[in-house]
Amino acid sequence: WLKNDFEFKAWWPSSAWSLMAGAMGESYLADVTAAQSFAREQRLEEFLESLAVFLLTHPKKFASLEEGTAAWLRGLGKDGTNLSVHSDDTTDAASVASNEDDVVTVQLGPRRSLQRRMTAAIQGQSQSMQHFITQWVEDGDAILEGAPKLQHLGRTKMSLAMPAGRSSVLVGRPLAHDTQALLEWDFDVLAQDSRQLVGYTVQLLDEYNDLAALKVDAGPLRTWVKLIQENYHETNAYHNFNHAFNVMAVVLIMLSEGGVDFCTERSQFSILIGALAHDVGHPGFNNDYLVKSRHPLAVRYNDQSVLEAMHASVAFELLLSPKTRANFVAGMDREEFDDFRKTVIMVILATDMKVHFELVDKIQAVAEAMNRAREQMGEPDASVARCMSTCELLMDRDFSADRALVLKSMVHAGDVSNPVLPMHLAKSWAYRVVTEFHAQAEQEKSEGLPFAPFMEPHPDQTLPFAKLQIGFISHVVKPYWVEIVRILPGLRDRVEQLETNLKAWEAIVAEEVASSSE
Numbered sequence: 001w002l003k004n005d006f007e008f009k010a011w012w013p014s015s016a017w018s019l020m021a022g023a024m025g026e027s028y029l030a031d032v033t034a035a036q037s038f039a040r041e042q043r044l045e046e047f048l049e050s051l052a053v054f055l056l057t058h059p060k061k062f063a064s065l066e067e068g069t070a071a072w073l074r075g076l077g078k079d080g081t082n083l084s085v086h087s088d089d090t091t092d093a094a095s096v097a098s099n100e101d102d103v104v105t106v107q108l109g110p111r112r113s114l115q116r117r118m119t120a121a122i123q124g125q126s127q128s129m130q131h132f133i134t135q136w137v138e139d140g141d142a143i144l145e146g147a148p149k150l151q152h153l154g155r156t157k158m159s160l161a162m163p164a165g166r167s168s169v170l171v172g173r174p175l176a177h178d179t180q181a182l183l184e185w186d187f188d189v190l191a192q193d194s195r196q197l198v199g200y201t202v203q204l205l206d207e208y209n210d211l212a213a214l215k216v217d218a219g220p221l222r223t224w225v226k227l228i229q230e231n232y233h234e235t236n237a238y239h240n241f242n243h244a245f246n247v248m249a250v251v252l253i254m255l256s257e258g259g260v261d262f263c264t265e266r267s268q269f270s271i272l273i274g275a276l277a278h279d280v281g282h283p284g285f286n287n288d289y290l291v292k293s294r295h296p297l298a299v300r301y302n303d304q305s306v307l308e309a310m311h312a313s314v315a316f317e318l319l320l321s322p323k324t325r326a327n328f329v330a331g332m333d334r335e336e337f338d339d340f341r342k343t344v345i346m347v348i349l350a351t352d353m354k355v356h357f358e359l360v361d362k363i364q365a366v367a368e369a370m371n372r373a374r375e376q377m378g379e380p381d382a383s384v385a386r387c388m389s390t391c392e393l394l395m396d397r398d399f400s401a402d403r404a405l406v407l408k409s410m411v412h413a414g415d416v417s418n419p420v421l422p423m424h425l426a427k428s429w430a431y432r433v434v435t436e437f438h439a440q441a442e443q444e445k446s447e448g449l450p451f452a453p454f455m456e457p458h459p460d461q462t463l464p465f466a467k468l469q470i471g472f473i474s475h476v477v478k479p480y481w482v483e484i485v486r487i488l489p490g491l492r493d494r495v496e497q498l499e500t501n502l503k504a505w506e507a508i509v510a511e512e513v514a515s516s517s518e
Contacts, residue, residue: 179207183249183253194232197241198229200245201276204248214266219328220325223328227318228244232281232282233284237436238284239436243429247417258487261383261388262407267343267403277312278308278411281314285439285440287352289443308352311348315348346408347412359412363406370486374489384488409484419473420477420495420497420498430459437454438459440455441456462508462512469501470505478495
């Protein structure tokens with residue numbers, strides 16, 4: 001409970017984490033002895049720190065918090081002492097008390113829930129920015145309680161970096177010279193014809209995966225990739241096959257920077273397929289519009305992750321239909337296919353923007369563990385594999401439960417990776433996103449539907465365009481990519497690029513404000 005509850009880090013001293021990571025055996029029992037007096041003096045942080053050190057470093061792995069606490073109390077010579085831990089949403093304070101019966105009560109204040117953190121984050125933001133941020137949270141309307149309502153009109157009719165010469169660190173052969181360029185950060189995906197990207201996609205899938213070992217038929221695979229390309233709408237400014245290719249390429253580089261250590265050969269291939277198909281059939285309007293307009297897709301998927309459910313469905317309809325002759329997994333047995341299908345669907349559903357902040361919270365726990373392992377080893381750039389081994393050996397962390405989370409997180413990171421590209425590319429992608437936003441707002445106006453204020457301005461309106469990018473980077477992309485880089489430090493230059501881009505957008509805003517005041 002103490003080890004896995006990420007909420008504790010909101011108020012737990014940073015020194016406590018390094019102490020827990022470094023302490024081995026029972027050498028801290030002398031400090032634990034002092035915890036009882038700390039508790040009686042209301043010194044909650046030291047009290048819980050000492051208990052946690054004991055629980056995390058004891059040679060015996062306790063089955064429950066209660067069992068570990070009992071052993072801790074026996075070490076204090078307090079066999080008859082009971083520990084009561086609970087929270088109370090009626091108070092903001094955390095406290096510790098001991099009664100006449102020697103029952104130590106740890107009173108935790110209300111957990112800093114996602115809703116509370118988001119409410120704090122949007123304080124002082126403009127109405128437009130408030131609505132933009134809460135688009136990325138399930139039940140965002142609750143966070144906006146008391147904020148101005150949405151405007152409503154009456155009803156009327158990639159470039160990715162892999163050093164030259166590096167061989168694939170996954171399961172394939174060294175990349176051919178012409179595909180190296182596809183994995184450079186300054187590669188302009190938008191300048192490529194989508195039909196040409198079909199060939200590049202198949203080449204990358206073949207060179208990064210052992211298709212024969214996976215029982216994947218290369219002929220039908222190419223047919224399926226071509227069908228996926230045809231089912232993306234090229235008329236979409238942003239949600240088109242070029243975007244799909246870019247996301248897949250980002251996932252490839254994340255795999256090459258250590259993400260592969262979280263994968264099996266099949267899950268590695270599966271998340272690449274999921275990345276490619278994650279927006280297939282996208283109409284250019286988001287889930288919010290589909291639900292508000294009572295679109296047939298929203299009715300079919302019960303207003304829940306409407307587009308993501310449709311993307312996954314289309315991907316497998318194209319794969320399994322006898323008419324398409326695109327079943328590249330026909331050679332897999334049932335268990336292999338079920339595993340492949342489950343992973344593809346999982347990562348596509350994780351691209352729903354409503355789960356973004358949930359992923360941020362969950363991936364922080366993995367990042368914390370990896371960071372502590374690197375501190376323990378004294379190697380800030382230690383490989384993912386070594387970190388996982390250290391965590392499992394010294395901190396008793398089982399990464400099996402984290403693997404699915406990291407797979408989802410890599411694909412989602414690829415989906416929001418535009419701001420980590422060089423500024424000229426990031427700006428081009430941003431212009432396309434905002435073009436779709438504007439088109440949706442205009443459509444919603446024409447139908448008399450509520451529309452989000454941040455979607456209304458055209459990207460040629462420089463000031464709101466730049467302000468939106470600043471909000472997107474500061475509140476959505478940066479917090480997420482910072483955690484990704486803590487897991488995969490080889491991507492550290494992407495956060496540096498993100499900071500450079502943020503300053504560039506801020507400079508644009510300053511210039512626009514200055515010119516408007518003249």
